[in-house]
Amino acid sequence: MSSASPSPALPSTRPRTVLAPEDWRARARAHRERIARRTDPLVALRMRGEKHPVQDFLFGYYTHSPAALQRWHSGAGVVLADDDGTAAAAEAAELGTAPRGEWKHWRRVEAGEVPGVVLEGREVGGWTVDVPVFLADRASGAAFTRELLARTAQRAARLGCFGLHEWAMAYRSDVHGVRHSQLPLRLGAAGTDAVVEGSRIRCTHFDAFRFFAPEARGLNEGEDGVLPTREGMRDMEQPGCLHAGMDLYKWAYKLVPLVDSDLLADCFDLAWDIRRLDMEASPYDLTGVDDLSDGRGGYEAVRIEEPAGRAEYARRQREFAERGQALRIRLLAVLEGAG
Incomplete structure (x- = not known):
């Protein structure tokens, strides 16, 4: 097999994509369903005090929990539109977690704060990954x-x-x-x-x-x-x-x-x-x-x-x-x- 070289650098990670609330919440649900197909049976085993001898390794040797894996992240450079915070509040209620704005390395973007954060012809606010803070921390x-x-x-x-x-x-x-x-x-x-x-x-x-x-x-x-x-x-x-x-x-x-x-x-x-x-x-x-x-x-x-x-x-x-x-x-x- 021939070796591969890294891809060229991407453009700046300032927010450049905006997702409507119904879009990003649908993506979040689809991600949870994708992961749950594999993690739910393992969680059910654990609830019975049992371990799977093969795939439990992925949550024993590795430290990312099934719940953390099911959380959906858009990645850098994306704004999740949510002018009044109702979409994040509804997501938190559905997941039983803190609102997305309180997740580590996420931040609020106010309408007009970042050029180009526009949805259906108007500037919008929402949530985005705080790339500078992440890079400083990590x-x-x-x-x-x-x-x-x-x-x-x-x-x-x-x-x-x-x-x-x-x-x-x-x-x-x-x-x-x-x-x-x-x-x-x-x-x-x-x-x-x-x-x-x-x-x-x-x-x-x-x-x-x-x-x-x-x-x-x-x-x-x-x-x-x-x-x-x-x-x-x-x-x-x-x-x-x-x-x-x-x-x-x-x-x-x-x-x-x-x-x-x-x-x-x-x-x-x-x-x-x-x-x-x-x-x-x-x-x-x-x-x-x-x-x-x-x-x-x-x-x-x-x-x-x-x-x-x-x-x-x-x-x-x-x-x-x-x-x-x-x-x-x-x-x-x-x-x-x-x-």
């Missing part, structure tokens, strides 16, 4: 994210890891136990160890590598002999890594409300789909586990200990890398446009 985080995404986007995807990070985490489970204790190991402890010992482990992602069993860390080849570290993320992150693809969701929600909710939801969808493969290719037996949200039923093992399974893994990994690169470029465009 300067170091935004700079780190921009550099990480840009450097990752320009690297070629490496597709030879075959998801062995999950196997390395379960190595020597007779001594250390396993992270997903509610699931049995598909090949048992000895069979799992044999796969680890008979494979080349080439993990490049620190937040996977740090969970390796102690005895497995020395088996990791990393990238040309260089092992992943927190400090080395910007030098090693590459678009073929499943966890780098899932992490696009993290970078997106950390940039909310600068990032719009359509882009955030697209990153969440990618993370959801990647997590499916992450666990299907793992050493765990997912028999009887339901996906819950998309009508696909259960999970099918991707047997990476066999040639056919490795080919299947690499094929899907390549598709995810391509999806991830497109989202990475979109996130970079937001950061570049914000200045």
